[in-house]
Amino acid sequence: MDLDLGNWARPAEAKAEATEAAKLLGGLLRQTAEYEAYSNSLKAMTDDSGVARVTREARSHWSAYQLGGDGGQRAGELMRLELELEDNPLVRACRLAEHDVRELFRAVDEIVSQEAGIEFAANAQRTGGCCGR
C-alpha cells in the first residue's frame, strides 16, 4: 500500500531535529526533583536486602506455583509476601515517587502529543501501541 509522501519529505532533517529535541528533553527531565526522587527510591529499594529476600522468595513460590505444586499454599504464600512488600517503607516510598514521576511525564507527553498531532508515548512503545488497526 503506497502512501503519498508528496513534497513533504525532509525526513533526515526532521529526524535530526526530533532526535536533538528528544535528547534535550530527556536531559531536562533527568534534572527534575521528581526524577531524582524516583531514581533514588528505586535504588534504595533494589539495594535493600529485606526487599531482595522477599522478592527472591516470591519468585521461588511463583515458579513452584506454575509447575503445579501445592497451588493453594503457594498462592497463600505469594499473597503474604506481596503484602509484606507493600508494607515495606522503601517500597511504599518508591510507589509514591513513581506516581509523581508518571504524573510529570504524562503532562510532558501531553504537550508533545498536542504539538505532534499524535499520542507520542503510547504509540512509541516497543510493544503494543494504540493506533495501528
Next chain:
Amino acid sequence: MVLTDGILVAARELGKALREDAYLRAYRGACQAVQDDPEASDLEKQTSDAYEELIAREQADAAPMPHELQPFYELRRQRLAHPLIAKRGHAMRLVRPHLAEIAEEISLQLGMDYTALAAAAQPVSAYSCSTEGGKILCQKAN
C-alpha cells in the same frame, strides 16, 4: 508538580519536530481522509458505539452472549476492510518505529523507559482521529 519553562519549550520543540516528519504528515493526511469520508467515519462511529454498548453491558453485569457479539465483529471487519481505514492503519505502522526511535533518545538520557512511565497506565485498545483546535489528534475512541 511544576513544569519548568525549559521543559515546556523542549516538549513543544519535540512535538513540532515530530509534526514535520513525512510519515507523520502522511498519517495525519490518512486520518483526515477517513474523517472526510462519510462512509468511513460512519463505520468508525458505529463500531465505537457498539463497543461502548458492549462495555456498558459488561459493567452492568449483563455480559453479552457470544452470538450477540457477532454484529460488533461484523462492523469491526467492515471497518478494517475499508480502504481508507486500512490506509490509515498502514500509515500508523510506518510511524510507530520512528516514534519509538525518538522516545528511545529520551529513555537513554533517563536510564529508564520513558514510554512506560508517560503512557496511560492501562493499555489502550484503539483510537480514532479527530480535529481539535485546528489540529488532527489521535484520540482514544474505545
